[in-house]
Amino acid sequence: MLRYFLARLATFVPTFLGVTLISFAFIRVLPGDPIIVMAGERGLSEERYQALRDQYGFNDPLLVQFWNYLTGVMQGDLGQSFVTKKPVWDEFFALFPATLELSICAIIIAILLGLPAGVIAAVYRGKLFDRALMSTALVGYSMPIFWWALLLIIVFSGNLGWTPVSGRIDLLYYFDNVTGFMLIDSALSGQDGAFWSAIRHLILPSIVLATIPLAVIARQTRSAMLEVLSEDYIRTARAKGLPPARVNGLHALRNAMIPVITVIGLSVGTLLAGAILTETIFSWPGIGKWMVDSIFRRDYPVVQGGLLLIAVLVMLVNLTVDLLYGLINPKIRKR
């Protein structure tokens, strides 16, 4: 198992370097000079322009700029935002807990609903439930997030008044950020109703963000289960008289989990993409919105630093998924 782990870890280094280069190159390939974008219609004089280019180091050759960036990254320095002048690192970690909290809630919803739904659909293949579920999943998968989010807001917040429209907590609650996770901080604050308010604010954005992964997980579970259910050992298990719940739940599901876990791991990328839209609609102060704003402002350090951190996170999740395979299926780690 240790060798397997180290082998996986070794692939990390080249990927990391590649990501560093791509994140550096990506924003520079986009047309648009950050200084001119900042100046807008008002414009600025040639002297000012050159002075600012010098200040930001844009007059250095690209290789020098990349080298400076890379050495900074190695020392844990991702640079400062052009706009706010705060370290990228600080900004990222101030906003990231909000995205993480939302993503965790979304993935929990997706797994809790998606797995059983997929299993039931597989067991009752071709029946009404199966058909209804699979068409719903297809709709969920193809739903435009922006539209879906607005629809939920208009119905549940606007018309019914059940949930708040946007934000993370009622504005009347005001306490220090200890962990950055609103559910934990609100509970720690000891203020009456704060925790409940945080939960209410999480409901709609989590549902919206969970929609696509939920559909994907349900479909994937169903097809993996169908495959496993036709295997000989399942027939054997049934033949020796095991109760159906044990056959489906233990023997079949455990073997069907491998592709499902892959899909869950891959959904992390989807979640981050979905978070951009979800965060914008629900005024959720996370990294998705931060990245988009930075791209429009051509805030180079934030875009390259943010991309790098997100990529590292996705890599970590994939590493974890690889390790989980090993745990679930001993055959893999021996390969």
Next chain:
Amino acid sequence: MKIKHLMATCGMLGLLAGAASAQTLVYCSEGSPEGFDPSLYTSGTTFDASSHPIYNRLVEFKTGTTEVVPGLAESWDVSEDGKTVTFNLRKGVKFHSNDQFTPGRDFNADDVIFSFERQGEESNPYFDYAGSYEYFNAMSMPDLIESVEKVDDYTVKFNLTRPEAPFLANLAMDFASIQSKEYADAMQEAGTPEMLNQAPIGTGPFTFVAYQKDAVIRYAKNADYWKEGLPKVDNLVFAITPDASVRYQKLNAGECHVMPYPNPADVDAMKADENINVLEQEGLNVGYLAYNTTMAPFDNPKVRKALNMAIDKQAIIDVVFQGSGQIAKNPIPPTMWSYNDAVEDDAYDPEAAKAMLEEAGVSDLSMKIWAMPVQRPYNPNARRMAELMQEDFSKIGVDVEIVSYEWGEYLERSKEMDRDGAVLLGWTGDNGDPDNFLAVLLGCDAVGGSNRAQWCHEPFDEVVQKAKVISDQAERTKLYEEAQVIFKEQAPWATIAHSVVFMPVRPEVENYVVHPLGGHIFTEVGLAE
């Protein structure tokens, strides 16, 4: 969260402010501020969160107008040659305090000198502490201000290199907000100068309490504010809500009291809703199409005029602005003093336009129209606008190709002298002075820069330059009125539209005034019980 519920239970914030029944005004702002030192930035979103609630200036714009009124200066004198302006400062004005700083003295001349020196003098430790002072530079302050002198603790003298009438209005702008020198020195000593931009200290109506990026900004009433009885509410909260439809839902659900920038398509529904009052005012801006007047055949005023007559502006207002705009006939908006209402717009008349082109000896004309890639209040959809013009021009036999570039590139390329095509662009006023439109956008000095028509017409330039150095407003008005007549005859632009700003507020909001310079100001706003 319903506001009633908020008001009933908002004891906590109220106790902080020391009020018995605290009132909290919630503003659903459209974005996060870039920082809280207004001199470093140029965007309205940042000014709303910094210069208006937290700071004051020597002189201020009276809310709802472009009139300059006393601020931290009680009065001022302009010397006869117009090159010296002396300000008498207000006494007993207190700066805010926070965890790290408690002011040891009242506001005085040192604060004024510091606030300007840091933007102009490289030797000042705050000259580049967090970026550069773009607005100070864009308003040509480094060339204009020779020195700022302290006469005594409550008198400050600005020596200028030339007489300049708009100077006073410039000092009412956000970049001229007054900082505490004492605070700056303390932070410099502590090695944290960036606190000026992150934990702001000013003299304004509200003190800064906390900011969570992309989520919320909290302010509390400045109990020592120098204007008696203001501000009216105890707490001010900005709930940052980037999406316009969501802002509307929040206003509807009572989660905020005031929202800016509604979708034009929602305005009718808002007007019909008894829970929402829609305030409106013309914006201080203009959207235009600038011909390149150095290139044939657009160097001929007749050709430009003919094209102007071919544009159906009403259709543009209906389709592109969806009613949130009005036809522009002058290069300055109607809310600005010296607006010449006697000027007659070129009537929409494709037949006459066609004849005029023929008269000018132009046939088979094909041209380019540049469409901006971004939305602006003065032009919510440049692409659509260009398409409408393309259709209009085809009716008089002019073939149009629409081009566009990435925004930064668009701004740069459109300045080029030999640019091919007419450019859609616009301008939002900085200081309410006509010079800020007429000289900045149409003066000879601005050719190759913000004068996208590359139009240098001596009779016009002479009048505008003359008006710039006179301080008598009646005389200036006459000159600017004349300039607008010359502009119309020469037609370097097709003036298209001024936007109309809509501001939906809850019915309990009292005294909110739409500010023509674009800021959202809550000093005088109250909430009905």
